Amino acid sequence: MHDFAFDIAHMLAGALVLVSLMMLYQDRLYALINVLAIHALVLALSVAWQAWVHDAPHLYITAAIALGFKAIAVPMALRRMVFRLGIHREIERVVGTGLTMLAAIALVALSLEVMLPVTAGVDPVSREDIALALSVVLIGLLMMVTRQNAVSQVAGFMSLENGIVLAATGAQGMPLVVEISVAFSVLIAFIVIGIFLFRIRERFDTVDVEALDQFRGERG
Amino acid sequence: MIPLAMVQALAAQGTQMFLVLLLAPLLVGYVRFVKARLQRRRGPSVLQPYRDLLRLLRKEVVLPDTSSWVFRAAPYAICSFTWVAAALVPTFATNLLFSWSGDLIAIIALLGTARFLQALAALDAGTGFGGLGSSREVMIASLAEPALTMLVFAVALIAGTTQLSAIAAAVLAPDLGLRVSMALALIGFVIVAIAENARIPVDNPASHLELTMVHEAMVLEYSGRYLAMMDLAAALKLLMYASLIACVFCPWGLAPARSGLIHYAIGMAAWGGKMLVAGTALAVFETITAKMRVFRVPDFLGIALMLGLLGTLLLFVSRSL
Numbered sequence: 001m002h003d004f005a006f007d008i009a010h011m012l013a014g015a016l017v018l019v020s021l022m023m024l025y026q027d028r029l030y031a032l033i034n035v036l037a038i039h040a041l042v043l044a045l046s047v048a049w050q051a052w053v054h055d056a057p058h059l060y061i062t063a064a065i066a067l068g069f070k071a072i073a074v075p076m077a078l079r080r081m082v083f084r085l086g087i088h089r090e091i092e093r094v095v096g097t098g099l100t101m102l103a104a105i106a107l108v109a110l111s112l113e114v115m116l117p118v119t120a121g122v123d124p125v126s127r128e129d130i131a132l133a134l135s136v137v138l139i140g141l142l143m144m145v146t147r148q149n150a151v152s153q154v155a156g157f158m159s160l161e162n163g164i165v166l167a168a169t170g171a172q173g174m175p176l177v178v179e180i181s182v183a184f185s186v187l188i189a190f191i192v193i194g195i196f197l198f199r200i201r202e203r204f205d206t207v208d209v210e211a212l213d214q215f216r217g218e219r220g
Numbered sequence: 221m222i223p224l225a226m227v228q229a230l231a232a233q234g235t236q237m238f239l240v241l242l243l244a245p246l247l248v249g250y251v252r253f254v255k256a257r258l259q260r261r262r263g264p265s266v267l268q269p270y271r272d273l274l275r276l277l278r279k280e281v282v283l284p285d286t287s288s289w290v291f292r293a294a295p296y297a298i299c300s301f302t303w304v305a306a307a308l309v310p311t312f313a314t315n316l317l318f319s320w321s322g323d324l325i326a327i328i329a330l331l332g333t334a335r336f337l338q339a340l341a342a343l344d345a346g347t348g349f350g351g352l353g354s355s356r357e358v359m360i361a362s363l364a365e366p367a368l369t370m371l372v373f374a375v376a377l378i379a380g381t382t383q384l385s386a387i388a389a390a391v392l393a394p395d396l397g398l399r400v401s402m403a404l405a406l407i408g409f410v411i412v413a414i415a416e417n418a419r420i421p422v423d424n425p426a427s428h429l430e431l432t433m434v435h436e437a438m439v440l441e442y443s444g445r446y447l448a449m450m451d452l453a454a455a456l457k458l459l460m461y462a463s464l465i466a467c468v469f470c471p472w473g474l475a476p477a478r479s480g481l482i483h484y485a486i487g488m489a490a491w492g493g494k495m496l497v498a499g500t501a502l503a504v505f506e507t508i509t510a511k512m513r514v515f516r517v518p519d520f521l522g523i524a525l526m527l528g529l530l531g532t533l534l535l536f537v538s539r540s541l
Contacts, residue, residue: 007398014400014534018407018527025523097519101526108530112537128538 353437
């Protein structure tokens with residue numbers, strides 16, 4: 001059985017895993033943020049495809065949120081923050097790219113190994129999608145563990161959340177998915193802001209952005 | 221009495237052999253032309269590589285005092301190994317006479333032999349640059365070859381064979397569909413092809429006398445007809461990799477067995493179109509990318525290895541991925 005629609009769904013889920021792996025490899029913050037935007041774009045395409053295939057209009061909203069919020073707004077905000085923090089030229093030393101990559105492969109293997117037997121009874125398409133989504137989540141976690149920079153950790157977290165949305169849309173008949181997605185997005189925004197406030201406070205002993213202006217000697 | 225099919229296969233094989241030899245410099249010229257245009261230069265004509273080859277063939281040969289017969293024999297051997305490899309990849313038709321030997325592993329072995337000879341010849345000249353170039357080339361090769369082998373495994377698991385014409389037929393079959401592992405293998409193949417052909421993120425084909433060069437460092441001591449052979453071999457290798465990727469991942473238009481003249485014409489037109497697309501894509505990619513440090517090449521090729529591993533892994537757990 002080889003249905004074209006299912007193949008496309010698989011392809012998009014596979015692409016998401018691939019972009020997750022690309023993210024692990026990036027060592028410049030701007031490149032990392034760009035890859036994060038691509039990640040969200042692939043997610044939006046994937047969700048929109050599911051909406052089209054299953055004729056589920058509410059999924060289009062999820063796709064629109066992924067596209068507008070995660071692929072455009074958050075990367076822009078992150079880029080601004082990185083620039084404001086003055087770390088846009090910093091090159092993060094990614095320790096042991098090869099080893100991290102191998103660990104990521106092992107995580108993909110693990111998630112397939114765990115997910116496929118557990119969901120043996122159900123529709124083969126959604127179970128493979130869920131297995132791939134789980135590997136996206138695990139790679140996001142790996143990213144958060146291996147990076148030291150707060151921005152990279154936020155990127156890892158965002159990719160993790162993308163994996164959760166992918167899993168949610170892969171499972172058919174989930175009316176609450178829009179709400180869940182919105183809730184998660186708000187949570188992410190909160191975390192993004194929170195981490196940066198902490199970071200600024202750590203550096204300047206205040207959460208006031210004015211301190212940054214004075215420090216950089218520029219205004220507006 | 222020789223059967224007609226065999227005559228046809230022989231004709232197709234012969235045409236292909238001379239076609240790749242004739243068109244290889246054209247692809248190089250085309251890539252240089254597009255790159256020049258992207259950099260807002262007029263650039264030389266696409267026929268310039270042919271003129272370069274003719275000029276080199278007429279020029280006097282200067283040999284290093286320290287070199288032995290290896291240095292003189294290597295260019296011919298390298299060029300012929302690469303030519304054989306290029307002739308085995310189905311470009312416009314799959315029913316080539318030697319398509320039974322057009323096996324991915326055989327092609328890797330042919331290219332590996334050519335590379336070994338090239339490294340040996342560069343060492344034989346006895347200059348610092350030659351040794352530096354061959355040590356780097358061997359480092360890159362030792363990373364690219366396992367990656368390529370892994371990618372071949374991924375493709376072979378889908379197609380059930382490593383023979384190129386059979387792979388093309390399997391990819392064309394309607395029940396294959398879109399495969400995640402094939403997509404992963406395609407990206408891996410492109411990375412390996414870039415590294416093996418000494419293109420930009422790994423090596424700069426336009427650089428001379430830079431400390432970062434790899435391929436150019438190895439052919440630095442060559443001149444005259446030997447250099448022409450080396451350049452032709454490099455062009456053939458580029459054409460071979462482009463045709464290989466086209467044959468495995470985009471075999472549409474290939475003339476099938478027992479086809480008429482019109483199918484061959486379609487096959488050639490399709491191949492020409494694919495090569496134009498490949499050349500343009502390569503030129504655009506080279507223009508937007510910066511060369512990476514030599515010590516980052518293992519990371520770059522590690523991605524190809526990883527993609528091959530991932531593709532193979534996906535195929536082992538699920539036949540539909």
